Amino acid sequence: MARADDQLMDAAAGRPRAAIIFNPVKSGVDELRTAVGRAEAAQEFAPSLWIETTPDDPGTGMARAAIAARVDLVIAAGGDGTVRSVAAALRESGMPLGLVPLGTGNLFARNLGIPVNDPFDAVVLAFSGLDRAVDVLVADLTRPDGTLETHVSLVMSGIGIDATMIANTNPELKKRVGWLAYVDAGLRAIPASKPFRVVHRMDGGRPHRSRVSSMLIANLGYLPGNLELIPDAELDDGNLDVVRLQPRNAFGWLLIWRKVAWENRVLAKSALGRQLIDLTGGNRRREIVYSRGRSVDISIEGEAQEVEIDGEEFGVVTAARFSVDPASLIVRVER
Numbered sequence: 001m002a003r004a005d006d007q008l009m010d011a012a013a014g015r016p017r018a019a020i021i022f023n024p025v026k027s028g029v030d031e032l033r034t035a036v037g038r039a040e041a042a043q044e045f046a047p048s049l050w051i052e053t054t055p056d057d058p059g060t061g062m063a064r065a066a067i068a069a070r071v072d073l074v075i076a077a078g079g080d081g082t083v084r085s086v087a088a089a090l091r092e093s094g095m096p097l098g099l100v101p102l103g104t105g106n107l108f109a110r111n112l113g114i115p116v117n118d119p120f121d122a123v124v125l126a127f128s129g130l131d132r133a134v135d136v137l138v139a140d141l142t143r144p145d146g147t148l149e150t151h152v153s154l155v156m157s158g159i160g161i162d163a164t165m166i167a168n169t170n171p172e173l174k175k176r177v178g179w180l181a182y183v184d185a186g187l188r189a190i191p192a193s194k195p196f197r198v199v200h201r202m203d204g205g206r207p208h209r210s211r212v213s214s215m216l217i218a219n220l221g222y223l224p225g226n227l228e229l230i231p232d233a234e235l236d237d238g239n240l241d242v243v244r245l246q247p248r249n250a251f252g253w254l255l256i257w258r259k260v261a262w263e264n265r266v267l268a269k270s271a272l273g274r275q276l277i278d279l280t281g282g283n284r285r286r287e288i289v290y291s292r293g294r295s296v297d298i299s300i301e302g303e304a305q306e307v308e309i310d311g312e313e314f315g316v317v318t319a320a321r322f323s324v325d326p327a328s329l330i331v332r333v334e335r
Contacts, residue, residue, distance in 0.1 A: 015046040018098070018127065019066035021086055022077040024052045026102040028119055032077055035123040038323050043127045045073075052077070059085030062148050069093060073173040073332075075126045076121075079103015080155055080310045088152045091136050091328045098126025098332040105311050107155045111220040111235060112234050112333050130330035136328045142319040144304045153219060154329075155310040156229075159298065159320065161193045161245070162213030163306035166313050195246070197301040203243070204294040210289075215298060216243040217322045226259050230290065238326040243292040252287045295323040 020036060022029060036048055049069055051062040056073045059076060066074045075098040076086040083099060090097050100123055101116040112132075135167040138152040158166075170327040173174040198215060218241045221233030230241045247253045297319075304316040 005079075015044060016072035017046040017048065017050040018073040018075055018076060019051060019062075019069065019071040020068065020075050021053060021062045021082070023058070023079075023082050025101065027080055028102055028180075029077075032100060032102075032123070035120045036061055038120075039123050039127040042124075045127065048075075049231050053082060053085075057085070058082055059223075059296060060089045063089035065092060071095075073098060073127070075100060075123075076256075077102050079109055080105055081252055081312050084152060084154050084310045084312075087136065087329050090330075091134065091152060091325065094330060096131050096330045096332055098123075098129070100126060106272065107220070107311070111155075111222050112224070112331060114203070114333070115244060118188055125334065126332050128335075130335045131330050132333045133327035134329050135219055136325045136330055137217065137240055138323050138325055139217075139309060140321040140323075141307060141317045143154045144316060144318050151314070152307055152325075153217070153322075156216055156218040157307065157309045157322065158214055158216045159305050159307050159317065160196065160212060160298070162214045162216065163308035163313060164193065166308045179308070196303065196305055199299045199301065200242070202291050202296045203295055204297070209301075210244055210246060212244050212246045214245040216245070217241070217296060218243065221323075223260070229260055231332060236327060238324060239294060240291050240296065240322060240324045242296050244289040244291075246289065247287045255287045260281065297321045 018036075018040075018156045020032070022032065039045070040048060048246055049066065049071060051065060053059050053062060059078070059082050073096050074086060074090060075327070077100040079101070079102055083097075084104070086241055087097060087264060096319065099112070099114045100119055101114060102119070108115045109116055109122075112134075114125060137157070138270045139148045139151045139153055139157055141151065143149065160176035179322045193213055195211050195213050197209065197211050199209050201207050216229070218230055218233055220235055222243070223229050227242060233241045247256055300317065300320070304318045307314045307317045307320065
């Protein structure tokens with residue numbers, strides 16, 4: 001007797017088919033199924049292949065199974081962790097990735113203009129949007145015992161206080177208030193944070209030694225709350241952006257907040273505002289320093305530091321290399 005999947009593929013011959021990779025513990029799965037059914041009918045797709053993620057595999061194995069099933073579109077329904085895991089398998093495959101945000105931060109979706117509060121609109125966009133090639137960051141991490149691990153990043157990785165903040169985020173509070181839980185964790189982490197020394201090299205150039213509270217390696221510029229960390233960051237410019245946070249005291253953190261929440265987001269948008277930044281010394285302050293290139297090598301002097309990738313804690317590292325894989329992921333965006 002033929003398997004149900006074989007029968008479904010036979011019946012759907014000639015029609016494109018999508019695979020929906022979803023986290024079954026997220027709310028809104030029933031609404032997702034309804035939205036997908038409507039989009040299938042409107043776009044003349046065959047019934048989709050539905051694949052659940054697991055605690056041990058948040059999406060990579062499922063995306064590989066979808067490719068093996070020869071679907072025409074993979075849709076990741078979940079948060080940044082699910083999207084990152086699915087993208088790890090789809091990178092350089094040419095398979096388009098649709099996004100249906102069901103998580104907390106959804107930073108990758110936000111920066112692409114994907115509807116984050118309307119799953120129905122997100123599903124329609126996933127089935128009918130325009131394909132756009134974006135960059136993926138590759139993170140090669142060195143553990144204290146010398147072992148190496150490779151992961152991908154779509155959003156932003158960090159070594160230092162931001163990783164500590166994410167590790168200390170209250171999961172129950174995160175469920176209730178979303179990304180605001182990171183603010184709570186940050187207020188607890190900053191007073192206890194200790195700067196550390198790093199040596200970093202951009203594009204294999206000369207080494208720079210710094211005393212930092214955090215190093216951020218970004219593929220995009222916006223943070224939750226519409227804060228603009230990196231005004232000129234682009235998902236498809238073939239570069240990564242490195243941000244060094246190096247405040248000397250509590251006042252230094254206030255200057256960083258001013259830079260991100262006011263200067264980058266408001267003043268930098270106009271010629272008059274940029275002149276005001278120059279007049280007040282905004283571009284000469286050293287509390288937050290920007291670099292851009294194709295790769296960065298980071299070596300930590302002293303105690304190993306915590307690392308996070310796309311809002312997930314990844315343990316501690318003694319060194320890391322981040323490089324850009326240009327235009328290696330195809331995502332569905334607004335036409």
